[in-house]
Amino acid sequence: MKFPFNRDTRRRWIDLTMSIAAFVCVVIAIIPLGSILIEASIRGLQSLSPAVLTSTTGQGGIGNAIQGTLILILLSALVSLPVGILTGIYLAEFGKNRLGAAVRFFVEVMTQIPSMVVGIFVYSLVLELGLIGLGSPRLVFSTISGVLALSTIMVPFVARTSEEALRLVSIAVRESALALGIPRYRTILRVVVPSASSALVTGSLLGIARVAGETAPLLVTAFGNNDWFRGVDQPIESLPHTIYIWATGPYVAQNQAAWGVSLVLVLMMLGLSIASRVVIRLRSVSR
């Protein structure tokens, strides 16, 4: 039986068709991304001005929302990064037993809790603590509970990325330090963590990006505020919250302005995402 070359035209057509179909899938996925970026740029730029960026949402600006988002991110990072990274260290360095496996599993589960559920958890927690005299029920709608909610989302995320970052540090690096007689905890803190630093920074940036766009938990915790930041025990405005309120509001002008806020938020997120890439790139170049 002889098969001449180039007989399989039908199969080659199928091959080509499937390649094109798969490529079309990529295009379909990119269309919304492109559309969002274009719409946010076109509609958003019109509604952004120095005055908008420096006045409060009460005055039709978004200055307080930017301020609020920065405060929320900063405070959440202050809480979450140490806790998350330490958990990551535990998982990577001490977690090679059954307890470690269990912790890893539950941390992973925590990264998947719907953010809305985290919101009502923090709401209930602060409320109950207030009722038994720790704090006050009033704190339910405050910066503090907003930070608690965002941290609950961020900690497991940072823990997972830190663990992965630390695991990438080669055994040779550890052993060379240990061989010098440096005790293990100092090896971890002085050698392993620094050599994983850029991956840890990447993970932290992604963790920040993960919560910077969160809205749902803030609806029932940070709540929103039309004025500038007035203390951690007060409700606080944030960019995603402003977008939500303005997008679903009845006024066309507000709807329009929501695009401006989105532009600011999306640029922030893209910035974080690109920054995290650059950090990785830097590391691989320096190696």
Added chain:
Amino acid sequence: MALKLHVESLSAWYGEKLAIQDITMDVEDHMVTAVIGPSGCGKSTLIRCLNRMHETIPKARVEGKVLLQGEDIYAASPVSVRRRIGMVFQKANPFPTMSIYDNVAAGLRLNGVRNRDELDKAVLESLKQAALWDEVKDSLDKSGASLSGGQQQRLCIARALAVKPEVLLMDEPCSALDPIATAKIEDLIFDLKKDFTLVVVTHNMQQAARVSETTAFMYLGKLIEVNNTRELFERPREALTESYITGRFG
């Protein structure tokens, strides 16, 4: 004796790295050609160029000609080339999610054979040719991964034979096997040359001497010598070949 494959000025690269250089050789029809040489000398690269598997590696590149009965395989479609020139790899790679039967039938199904009788016949014949039939005839619907290493390798041979290639390339088909399984494959190679042309890469010079009519010796990406197997082992023309086959080598 008929010429099956003609290789002319063949060079191949991995990115910038030149792996084989300016190789010219012939492969006779219904013969076993062995390729020997020290590790890293380019044996695998050479035979992977013979059915255009080399170019499936990112950044890999080939220059030169390979003629299959006068037709340049680099001018045809790689799919139809591989259809005519099959390959068995160093490590057995059956499809683990398919049954033994489906493994063997996979190539035929690709070529549009749907008829159950035709498939049954081809599977039976290929498994017999691969000397595996007696061991698996009662478990054709078991997973291909459930077999032993040597059986898996013979399954891969049966899978390659089922599409009735003209040439079968084997890259160290026995290197992962024990002596008994190796002996089975060697017997098989001997039988197969009735119907096919074989090119076998091997590390093992005794094996080359046992199974092949022609042997090619490669060193550092170059073809040093190709000759009748007995000639090559008894009266090597090149000093390099001699020091390699006598074991006086780096």
Added chain:
Amino acid sequence: MHFFRWTRGVGRGVSADTLGESLFRWFSTLVALGVVGVLVLIATLLFFEAEASIRVFGWSFLGGTVWNPQPPLLFGALPFVYGTLVTSALALLFGVPISLGIAIFLSELAPSWIRIPLTYVVELLAAVPSVVYGLWGIFVLAPVMRTSIEPFIQGIFGFLPIFQGTPIGLDKLSAGVILAIMIIPTISSVSREAFLAVPDSQREAALSLGATRWETTRLAVLRYARAGLFGAIILGLGRAVGETMAVTMTIGNKNVISVSLFDQGQTIASWIANNFTEAETPLELSAFIELGLVLMLMSLIINIFARLMVARVLRQGEGAA
């Protein structure tokens, strides 16, 4: 491990080091356990808060169709569970084929020079905040759905009950489309990982039989990675079930159980987002929290299932490599 124990005794200041060592070890262990403790706290607290509602309504909470904050107090979750299931199913229906196509293209079929940039662009989809998808859904997607796509579908399949009623654009179909877009990066990146775990020897086996690129994908890659793909899809489902803002903004927010996809609806998450802070009685608050508990259990079950599937395939991949 033994290596570390051995070195521990060697340096100077052995006792201080031993103390530092065990302090550090215990401290990090405590922090890690604390993090897990939060999970336990979430589960117990939600359960505790939902207890009143569970006691009053029992299983009928899940089957109840009305949410009546005025006496007679009556709270049922069915419309929200229904909305969640329908929109998630739509998200999978649209999202899975596209995500698989993307993963196949990026890992198997694309020329190598465009793989990395395209992978990065697809991952950027995950960087867009949910609320921005919602905004886009309201002002870009919904008008297109209302004026073109839904009338078009209705023109052809209008006889089907799921495509009846006046197209409004802010409905279950739009919410499903938005969700599909949002789960694409999840499913495609996990699928890509599953494809990367397929050993090249499998691809070579198919190629050497004379398979085309696509046939290789179908024969060697898709089959080998199928458990991982399943895991990826389930992970995407988990994401869709828990997603809040974009759905809240596009689903129309109406507590009804209607067959037509052109009709509004409500999901668990959207209902909580819209009305949680307006709960009027302790029992209603408790019912909201029970709703949250239901949502959490749904997504946990889905995710644990998916993790197990993905872990299985990764182990398989390592074993074969």
